[in-house]
Amino acid sequence: MKFASLGSGSEGNALLISSASGTTSTTVMLDCGFPIRETERRLQSKGLAPSDLAGIVVTHEHQDHVGGVFKFARRHRIPVWLSFGTYQAVQKQCDGVIVHFCRDGDRLAIRDLELIPYTVPHDAREPVQYVANDGRYRLGVLTDAGQSTPHLVAALGGCDALVLECNHDRQMLVNSSYPYSLKQRIGGAFGHLSNDTTAEILAALDKSRLRMVVGAHLSQQNNTPELARQALLGVTAGSGIEVMIACQEEGFDWITLQE
Template sequence: MRFASLGSGSKGNATLVQSDEALVLIDCGFGMRDALARMERLGVTPSDIDALVMTHEHGDHLRGVKSLAKRLKMPVYLTAGTWIASRLGGLEGIHLITPEQRFDIKDLAIDPVTVPHDAREPVQYVFESGGSRLGVLTDIGYVTEHVFRRFAGCDALMLELNHDRMMLAEGPYPPSLKRRVGGRWGHLSNCQAIELLKQWGTDNLQQVVAAHLSEKNNLPERAYEALSPLFEHDKRRFRVADQSLGVEWQTLERTMAAAL
């Protein structure tokens, strides 16, 4: 299994996950032309994508979904709440999923996990194939015990480091938006993400990608500095996703159990 980011941040988010048989796109917060150009940069033929899997309806995850799905006749998997809130009526190939109920796309097992975020029925995902587990965990206000358990034991993570608390406090957002971003239905701070990784431990993580950095309230170098102490013996095991360039393909090694 491998994964890549088309771009991640305040202006748009989209992630590719590929197993031996399946290729799925998680969200598409970029206009269609931009999304296609980003796929080309990663060597992806759009017609090879088996499905588009949505996390929630916010614009930085939704913007290109309808046009892309229509053009490519791509099935879209999403919760009922996301479907209602996203106004994707008229699209063919809508598959309504139930949070906490696993579904499969070819050889890729997908677990939609309920998370606290200010959307209609948001989920984040754990993907499993060939014995490897990838967690995509962004757009979450705080880590519940349920989320902690469901994402524990992943071999790789795309993890939200949305904001630096000091930058958010001193930044240009109005007080109401600061409360929303930093609240229990908003986004994870650098400190929250690092504390979570400390509790899980990083020894068995093949790769961690810091994702969904705020344009106004974080900097790539701050996210990098936050992660560095956890990977001081091998800094190749973490990256910071870029808004423009995303993250190149990251391949997970097959586990011994999968090989047997």
């Protein structure tokens, strides 16, 4: 299994997950918050064409995650998976797109990959995040959640790699120029994960197989890569688990999970 990001942050998100089995390979895109041409450009930078995608899997309806999904899927005839609640929020955009529904705990079989959605606390209609499995390795993804829950901790346990939201530093958010209502939303129980909360989640997880953690969805105004890195290293130091940080402009290049 390997995975890469086309970009991660409030201006757009897209994560690629790929697995090969014998002579076949499967690549899915998790969310797409970029315009068509920008998505095509970013895919090309990772060595892929739209025709290489077996599907697009959606977490929720916010524009930085779903803004480019349906136009891109329609142009390139790519099927889309999403929760029914998310579909209700975006159904006017779905004409001409092959849509499949998923829900918490359902296993999605997309050729060589299996994805398991799990519910998270976020201010959207029916938000889910995903754990991807190719039969050998597990990749857990968690962005756009306001707090830890036993359910998400259980879902992410035993993964080989994790992509975890480190949206904001709490003090930077408090001191920011954002309106009070926006600070309350971001820092609230259905907003986004602070560095500290993500570290607490990571500490609570079964890390027996974990070898890589990527901090993602950083606020450009209310966080820094170094603060996010320090929070994750506070949990993983001395464990041999590698830590890196995704960026908005380039995401990160392919990371391969192998023996």
